[in-house]
Structures are given as structure tokens and as C-alpha cells.
Amino acid sequence: MNNLSSMDAPFILQGATRTLDSHHGPHGHARKNNWRRMTLVSTILAISVVASVSNASAPTLTPRGTMHASSVEDLEKITSWASPLDPNRFNPYTGSLLAPLMIPRVSGTANNTLVQQFILDHFAALNQTSPGDGSAPVDDSGDNSQKKKRSKHGWHVEQDRFEEMTPYGMKTFTNLIFTKNPKATNRLVFAAHFDSKYFPPPNAPFSPNGALDRMGQRLRGNGGDDTLPFTAGTDSAVPCAILLDLAASLDQALEDQMWANTNRAAQAGWEEDEETTLQFVFFDGEEAFVDWTATDSLYGSRHLAELWAKRTVPKVRLATGRNGGSTSNNLEGIELFVLLDLLGVENPRIPSYFGTTQWAHRHILSIEERLWQSKLHGTQLLANKQRRALLQAQNVEERAGEEEEDEMDRLEEEAIEIETPLHAYLTEDAAYGGVDDDHRPFLHKGVPILHIIPTPFPHVWHTLQDDAKAIKPEVVEGWTNIFRVFTAEYLQLLHPRTRQNPRHDEL
């Protein structure tokens, strides 16, 4: 992604078309200017935030209806949906969901294909797991004999493969899309890019196709597997690992909901029940090969947005959520497009980028507060881990076991007492001057965007230090807790609708 930071146009309006500024760095004059503007905005916003902090469980009004906060018990249930996931899964060196992504994976290279296969295998494994063997909620509506017979809906897989010209010649790109219920007309989408940026070795031979960069310099390197060893942990291995975790941890609850809906539709005499489903998009080719321009960047997202704009699908009737017999394009059913980028380091600071999705930003902020109260926030998980490490360094583990446990408990309490910001990742600020990223082709076609990217960028951004050392697994765990709860609450996974409990818009 790239900061949009030209002096002449510091404001990005939703849906506005503009020429990209090619300045390739997070720090500029415009940014400072924006900070000043932000101060004023945050002062105004602070007034309403006081109310939201004191009322983190208040329902949120969304374009889809009312979104309720989970109970503390539900919150703990959702965040403990780990099986069959490895507790060490976000370790950047060995973790099952993260380590396989931590390789240079420039678009068009063999490594990029390896990472695609890893992602495909993850969903294939979910499709093979038989229902009921996860620790996710058990469907207790309906009788058991029926439950045993049911087969898995699984995840629908779409591979959007195409070729496009780059400064290094023609390259192949592949977007991967996984949809829980491909028949559903509406979707909650989570997206991240899986490619990594190409950095030519300084003394590499000149590019065989003789291309020039913007300054008229001949390009070095082959634009592929001779790249410097940039493993791009935050950019965006960690966001991809979070998406994989969401799919695995929510899978059982999604299956149960689909069965509950099928039964409900049958009772009501409908042919099938159209619902909002969950979809994951893994973009290829987000990074520029040379300089960030309108043509050298966002290869995958530009292609997919065009593809979906042309695709005709049954249109949802908003009043009932069911097919009204007419058609629309495949973008119109996206209720919310959540794009994750540059996550995994401590202390991110994420403002609200778009007014139309401020409800979602605020709701996630309220989830952070509730997780904090349940001691499940990433900042707390990390503080506790650091304290434990400190204790071990002081040889406290040599003391009697019981005493040690007491000491651990006391220190954990202390960690929580010391830092009580409640929400630590999202801020109440509204951002002016957007960050260019994979959401843009969708934004310009009218899709509501929630952009989860820190401002300013992590200090390791686009350096070789954006590697395993920069990643804090506890921070990643904190993020996945947040998005699990958001998805469960948005899709009403814990308390599926029944005929006695209709959706708000059916009343």
C-alpha cells in the first residue's frame, strides 16, 4: 500500500477518483498537516466517545439491522474456539498458520505458488473435517440422528488467475476466494494480500527486457525469484494468517448456522433461505514491482473488482433478505469489505478512514473494550507474556510451584491494573488522507470499506526488518479475537435466528 500524501489534495472523499501520488513513504509534509487537522476532529469525536466507552455493550445499528454485543460468557466461548488450531499457530518461526507464509513470495514466482497451495490446502482440510469434531458450538436445535447424517457444506473455492504486463514483463497473478455459502446473496468479506514486494539485489544484472524505472534508470534484477530475502511479516503474512484462523475457528459455527437456516426455510416453506455469508479474499499482486503507480500496483484487486462488476448474480430483496427475481452485479451483495494490512507489531494505531463504515469501526472499538474487560486483549496477552519472561529471567520458577502461581496471578492482575486504555488498537480519530491499498478498486465501485491498517505504518515497513523478529504472536492473537467476535456478532453465529427470533428487517 502507499500513503496518499500530496499537499494539494489532503482529503480523500469516499468514491472519489483521483490521480495517485507516487510519493512512496509514510512521512511527508501533508501528513503533519493532517495530524493537526486530526487533533481538531478527535476533540470533537471525544465527546461522543465518552458515551461509547461507558456503554461498550450497547447495540450497534448497522445497514443490516441491529448488532448486539455478546455476553461475557459468549465472548470467552468465541475466543476459545481453537480446536483444531495449534496454540502456537501465530509463531512466525514455527506456527502452523504463519510460518509457511514467511518466505519471499513475489507474484509469478514458485514461492508465490507454494503459498497459494498452502492457503488452498488449509481450506481443503477444513472441507474434509467432519462436522462436530471442533470445539465450536454444538447445534442443539434439531434432533441428533439428523445431525449425524448431515454432510459438510464446506468452503467454495474460486481461483481468479490472469496475466498482466509489469515493468518486468508479463506476469501471472492468482487471487484466491473462499466463500462459505456461494448461494447467499450477501457477504461479509475479509481480505488481505499474500504476495510480497520485490526488491532487486543491488548488483544484479540489468533486467533482460531492458525496462526503465520512473527516473529513466535501467531496472536491475528479474522481477521475481532473485529478490532480496524480504519475508514481509506484517505486509501481509500476518493478516493472511488471521484470515486462515477466522476460517478455521468459525467454521463449525457457520456450518451450524447454515443447517439451522435450511431447517428454518423448510419450516417456512421457502425453497431456500438466502443469508449473508462469510467470504475471504487473498489478493495477489498488491505490491508494485518498481514504483507505486496506477498500473504498477494492486494487480489482483483491480482485476477482481472488474471481474465481479461484470458478473451477474441474483439480486437480494432488502426487505426480506431473499431473492427478488432480478439480478445485480457481484459487488452489490458486499455488505462490508474488511481489508487487513500491516498488522502484527505492537501498538498499532488505527483511525476510522470512511464515514460510511464508522458504525463498524465503533463496534470493533467496543469489542476491544469488552475483550479488555475479559482480559483477552492482545495488549494484555503480550504484557503478561513479557512479565512471565521477566519472572523466568529472575529465576522465580525455582520457587515452590504454588508460590509461583500466586506470583504469576498477582503480576497478571498488575499488568491489567497498570494499563487500562480498554481500546488500544483502534482510535476514535477520523483519518484524512487515505492509504492506497487493495480496497481502492472496490471503493470506487461503491463497496463499503473498513480499512484496518495503522497510521503511521509500522517502522519496519518495506525494510528487511519486516520479518519474524518484528511479529508478536500475542498481538496477532488479540486481532483474531477481535475479528472472531465481530464476525460472530455480525452474522449472529451464537444465537441463530429462529422463527421466534426474526432478523430486524423482517419485522
Ligand SMILES: [Zn+2]
Ligand atoms: Zn507493502
